Amino acid sequence: MPTVRDPLDPKTSMWYFLAFYLRFLRERAGLSLTQCGSVIGIARSTVSNMEAGRQRPHDDWMVKLDKKYDTGQLLQVLLWFARMAHDPDWGRQLLKYEEEAISTKSFHAQVVPLALQTEDYTRACVRASKFKDLDGTMARRTARKTAYLDRGDAVLTWAVIDEAVLARLVGGPEVMKGQLEHLLVMSELPHVSLRVVPFSSGAHMGADGSLQIIGLEDRDIAYSGAQNGGRLIESPGEVRELSVMFDRIGVKAAPEEASREIIKAYLERLA
Incomplete structure (x- = not known):
């Protein structure tokens, strides 16, 4: 029955x-x-x-x-x-979309994107967060990162970060040194594009916070970061607006090879 x-x-x-x-x-x-x-x-x-x-x-x-x-x-x-509308269960749905993604485009102005973080860097971010369940939060973030890495080149990744991400000593010099080395390794992968918006580029549209565009087989959805939680966006019109914003931020970014040189310069300061 x-x-x-x-x-x-x-x-x-x-x-x-x-x-x-x-x-x-x-x-x-x-x-x-x-x-x-x-x-x-x-x-x-x-x-x-x-x-x-x-x-x-x-x-x-x-x-x-x-x-x-x-x-x-x-x-x-x-x-x-x-x-x-605001969906109180948006976090779980975001994870589902990430599992189905064929591409991701993200911009971060404060920290390294989760998928490109080392364990020590992630742990330092969690310790500095407002979450009470630090072990649980760390486990969830590690699981998300592992799920991304396990998919390999099945997910095309375009990541743009502000130079401030490189300048901020998250976890101290040794943790940051390991993170910068990891970024250089990840940036060499054929399915990963990593670019840096240098301080010399001046003001840009990413000052309001992080954003992510997740490409699915049949459509795109977006995530906009904010204090006390972000917002999952599925309206096609608003997703297009954020896609245009990502492109306009990208115009300010250095090319891939020049971005690697910027990362290397910060790494040399910690050597």
Whole structure:
């Protein structure tokens, strides 16, 4: 006998409300998961994951379901609101997207991007954070970094950092020396592009904080860093804006080889 899954609490977030309502409409129409999948052109398991909040709907799926359920553009509008609203579970969803990514573009003005950090550097960042569960936080960050490294060249990485990242002695001279050496090694990998925005470039659009563009098979999503937590962005228009911002910051950055020379200069100071 199949397991009957309890519906999600629609008050948790707009994403849960949309998932809850999709299940309601399907059951009211008397459709099975398989039949609903046939309408959209996806597998039964994907419909199940969508109604369980594990799979984010796509625009064309909502178009087809709006037509099937005769709901005008209601589902398309709900998807838009879900993408625009704050999701309290955004961190878990970000991890899922990182696992599915085929490319990442990130800018950091304060610290080295997590994927390019050494263990000692990560530990120093965690110790300086506001988190109470330092061991748990360290374990989660290490797991994210390991997941990235394990995928190798399956993920194309473009990273841009401000020169201030190199100047800041995170963890002290020895930790920073190891981190700079690690950056030089990572920058030589064929699937990694690392560039530095030198102080001589002056003001640039990255002064407001870090950003990340995650490329998926069918679309891009973005993450914008901020104090007390960041924000996951799925609205195509806002993702494009952040992509343009990344490109404009990149214009200020030195080329890859020149960026390596900047890193080497900081490394020599610590030798």
